[in-house]
Amino acid sequence: MSEKKKIIAVMGATGAQGGGLVRAIQRDAAGEFTARAITRDVNSPAARQLAALGAEVVAADLYDPGSVARAFTGAYGAFCVTFYWAHMSPEKEQVEARTLAAAAKDAGLEHVVWSTLEDTRKFVPLTDNRMPTLMGKYKVPHFDAKGEADAAFASAGVPTTYLYTSFYWENFIYFGMGPKKGEDGKLTLTLPMGKAKLSGISAQDIGKCAYGIFKRGAPYIGRRLGIAGGFLTGAQMAATLGHALGKPVRYVAVPPDVYRSLGFPGADELGNMFQIDAEFQDQMMAARDLREAKALDPALQSFDAWARAHKDRIPTS
Numbered sequence: 001m002s003e004k005k006k007i008i009a010v011m012g013a014t015g016a017q018g019g020g021l022v023r024a025i026q027r028d029a030a031g032e033f034t035a036r037a038i039t040r041d042v043n044s045p046a047a048r049q050l051a052a053l054g055a056e057v058v059a060a061d062l063y064d065p066g067s068v069a070r071a072f073t074g075a076y077g078a079f080c081v082t083f084y085w086a087h088m089s090p091e092k093e094q095v096e097a098r099t100l101a102a103a104a105k106d107a108g109l110e111h112v113v114w115s116t117l118e119d120t121r122k123f124v125p126l127t128d129n130r131m132p133t134l135m136g137k138y139k140v141p142h143f144d145a146k147g148e149a150d151a152a153f154a155s156a157g158v159p160t161t162y163l164y165t166s167f168y169w170e171n172f173i174y175f176g177m178g179p180k181k182g183e184d185g186k187l188t189l190t191l192p193m194g195k196a197k198l199s200g201i202s203a204q205d206i207g208k209c210a211y212g213i214f215k216r217g218a219p220y221i222g223r224r225l226g227i228a229g230g231f232l233t234g235a236q237m238a239a240t241l242g243h244a245l246g247k248p249v250r251y252v253a254v255p256p257d258v259y260r261s262l263g264f265p266g267a268d269e270l271g272n273m274f275q276i277d278a279e280f281q282d283q284m285m286a287a288r289d290l291r292e293a294k295a296l297d298p299a300l301q302s303f304d305a306w307a308r309a310h311k312d313r314i315p316t317s
């Protein structure tokens with residue numbers, strides 16, 4: 001008789017990072033784990049897709065701590081991610097992280113992978129005016145809130161791997177950051193990155209790397225590690241997108257101030273983020289290990305492979 005599988009409770013299971021993890025676990029039929037997919041709506045099409053893969057699908061809402069505690073009970077481990085862009089409040093994101101850490105502690109989980117990012121105030125303190133301070137005490141709120149929330153897991157004594165993620169290449173599809181037709185009709189990729197390299201990854205590969213971490217277990221507990229699928233300049237990304245799309249894409253490097261003033265929701269925050277990515281590219285790249293990411297997820301995609309696979313979904317108008 002086969003041994004009972006260990007349960008990994010996956011927050012954000014119907015989303016990008018968590019979805020990659022649920023699929024990786026369920027695809028590995030011979031593996032030691034099974035996924036418990038957490039969603040607010042067990043009847044949504046996305047939740048049903050996960051159930052069809054054999055995942056247990058359970059309901060919980062991060063704003064109902066009891067439901068999260070129940071969703072973690074009996075599990076071996078959990079993948080913890082928070083949802084900044086659902087509300088754009090760093091304070092709410094920290095409440096979410098504390099709820100996750102407390103539930104993990106109460107459930108006695110043996111391994112948590114916490115999807116985090118750097119607190120950018122360690123690079124640019126609030127007194128540094130090279131970029132505006134946002135919401136009173138942040139430089140890049142969705143980074144800073146996650147970095148600050150690392151302490152929730154540490155102080156609760158939860159056995160945690162702190163996983164530093166990277167810019168999703170899917171932002172070129174869903175987040176309005178992809179190439180756009182300029183006045184001359186030519187496709188243009190506009191980023192405030194100058195000639196610096198951006199750490200990027202396909203979002204689903206974050207979940208796949210997390211699966212590699214759960215499989216390796218103990219040596220990863222207490223570790224901080226960063227993952228990326230590639231480090232590329234704006235010019236390199238534009239050239240690769242152009243190649244995949246079969247039409248040239250020009251890179252236009254705008255100053256961060258110009259990007260911050262573009263007027264879309266979050267433009268100021270993303271302007272600050274890209275400025276940090278550019279000015280601290282060495283630190284951002286040093287904190288992310290392409291080789292380790294590839295070892296954790298042997299099918300890790302390069303940007304070139306990602307662009308070719310997604311060329312029909314990248315908007316070009």
Ligand SMILES: NC(=O)c1ccc[n+]([C@@H]2O[C@H](COP(=O)([O-])OP(=O)(O)OC[C@H]3O[C@@H](n4cnc5c(N)ncnc54)[C@H](OP(=O)(O)O)[C@@H]3O)[C@@H](O)[C@H]2O)c1
Binds near residue numbers: 017203
């Ligand atoms: N975009 C980037 O480049 C990038 C890069 C690195 C990190 N990040 C970070 O990634 C995080 C989001 O992760 P993601 O992209 O994997 O998420 P996502 O694809 O936007 O969705 C995650 C899922 O979370 C669930 N969810 C939302 N609010 C919830 C709540 N209150 N309680 C329980 N579940 C809830 C939703 O599922 P249901 O509707 O099924 O409940 C949703 O499908 C953000 O904090 C962001 O800062 C983004």
